[in-house]
Amino acid sequence: MKTTKLQVSPETPENEKISTAVEFIKKGELVAFPTETVYGLGANAFDPQAIRKIYLAKGRPSDNPLIVHVSSLDMAQELVIESVSSYEIANRLWPGPVTLIFRKNKRIPDVVTGGMETVGIRFPAHPIALALISRSGVPIAAPSANLSGKPSPTEEKHVLEDMDGRIACIVLGGKTLFGLESTIIDMTRNRPTLLRPGPVSPERLKDLLPELVVPEFVMAKQGYKGPALSPGMKYRHYSPDVELILVEGTPEESSKKIEELVKQSERKTVVLCTEETKELYPKNFDRIVLGSRENLYIVAANLFGALRELPAQGFQLLISEAFPESGIGLAIMNRLRKAAWKILRV
Ligand code: AMP
Numbered sequence: 001m002k003t004t005k006l007q008v009s010p011e012t013p014e015n016e017k018i019s020t021a022v023e024f025i026k027k028g029e030l031v032a033f034p035t036e037t038v039y040g041l042g043a044n045a046f047d048p049q050a051i052r053k054i055y056l057a058k059g060r061p062s063d064n065p066l067i068v069h070v071s072s073l074d075m076a077q078e079l080v081i082e083s084v085s086s087y088e089i090a091n092r093l094w095p096g097p098v099t100l101i102f103r104k105n106k107r108i109p110d111v112v113t114g115g116m117e118t119v120g121i122r123f124p125a126h127p128i129a130l131a132l133i134s135r136s137g138v139p140i141a142a143p144s145a146n147l148s149g150k151p152s153p154t155e156e157k158h159v160l161e162d163m164d165g166r167i168a169c170i171v172l173g174g175k176t177l178f179g180l181e182s183t184i185i186d187m188t189r190n191r192p193t194l195l196r197p198g199p200v201s202p203e204r205l206k207d208l209l210p211e212l213v214v215p216e217f218v219m220a221k222q223g224y225k226g227p228a229l230s231p232g233m234k235y236r237h238y239s240p241d242v243e244l245i246l247v248e249g250t251p252e253e254s255s256k257k258i259e260e261l262v263k264q265s266e267r268k269t270v271v272l273c274t275e276e277t278k279e280l281y282p283k284n285f286d287r288i289v290l291g292s293r294e295n296l297y298i299v300a301a302n303l304f305g306a307l308r309e310l311p312a313q314g315f316q317l318l319i320s321e322a323f324p325e326s327g328i329g330l331a332i333m334n335r336l337r338k339a340a341w342k343i344l345r346v
């Protein structure tokens with residue numbers, strides 16, 4: 001399939017280019033587009049045929065439900081049974097990088113939710129996403145625009161790598177701001193429940209939702225045997241193409257362990273570290289600095305790119321430091337633990 005590529009300004013999306021993308025959505029075709037979290041792979045949420053194309057293009061299991069993106073609270077309200085605006089969290093965090101699970105009404109086809117009675121809704125803040133949804137006039141179902149099992153795309157080259165030739169249209173709008181997928185909260189349980197940590201910190205969520213439950217599986221620790229709560233959680237996500245070892249412990253202790261591992265390794269190995277820790281390693285080691293421990297948002301924004309690109313650069317083993325689990329650090333650790341082939345605690 002020939003893919004139409006549109007280079008669009010992320011601040012002030014050009015009208016004519018958005019019109020081209022809107023035409024594809026209206027014809028039941030797929031459009032990849034940037035959001036403030038990661039790139040999404042979108043289709044008209046009311047069109048079951050179009051939705052099936054998403055699962056095909058990604059190779060995604062059909063029981064893994066899609067998040068439906070809206071461009072207003074009114075559009076969200078048309079899809080669910082609950083009164084959306086009665087939830088403080090919707091009023092306060094939308095538009096933004098948060099997905100809320102509500103009970104769906106009949107307008108959402110079953111293929112969107114993998115047959116579930118609930119639906120994840122997100123009102124993104126990105127100007128391109130908002131323009132695409134509002135001008136299409138329909139909600140847009142969109143999982144991340146990667147092939148199933150690959151890290152979510154955070155840069156133009158990632159989405160081209162996975163989707164060029166597979167879908168009708170790609171809107172290119174630069175690197176995404178957060179670089180990690182949305183925070184997901186299930187509002188249909190007795191108490192609101194965090195299903196996936198994301199850009200909104202757990203501390204901020206607890207402020208808005210003092211009753212919030214943070215289940216153990218959210219930590220993605222090895223050996224967790226309990227229920228998945230969200231269908232997507234049972235799949236191994238964010239998988240880099242080569243082995244990733246995560247070493248958990250203080251920077252001083254883990255750097256010693258990592259040094260040992262690198263010296264033993266017979267493969268081309270790279271260490272994922274930070275400004276503050278890179279000097280803890282011998283100078284002849286391959287090191288990639290993800291950002292600073294003072295600003296974990298930068299680490300988050302660079303993580304998926306590193307997991308994707310380092311194997312392509314010929315590295316055969318990635319070894320990563322761990323990060324504090326506060327702020328966006330909880331989401332970083334959730335993704336790293338899910339991506340890791342092995343977790344070592346020192
Ligand atoms: P992605 O769009 O690729 O970031 O994946 C969406 C995630 O949201 C998956 O992990 C899904 O399992 C989860 N999700 C979507 N809809 C629901 C729902 N109704 N209930 C629980 N989890 C959901």
Ligand code: MG
Nearest residue numbers: 143144145152
């Ligand atoms: Mg995904």
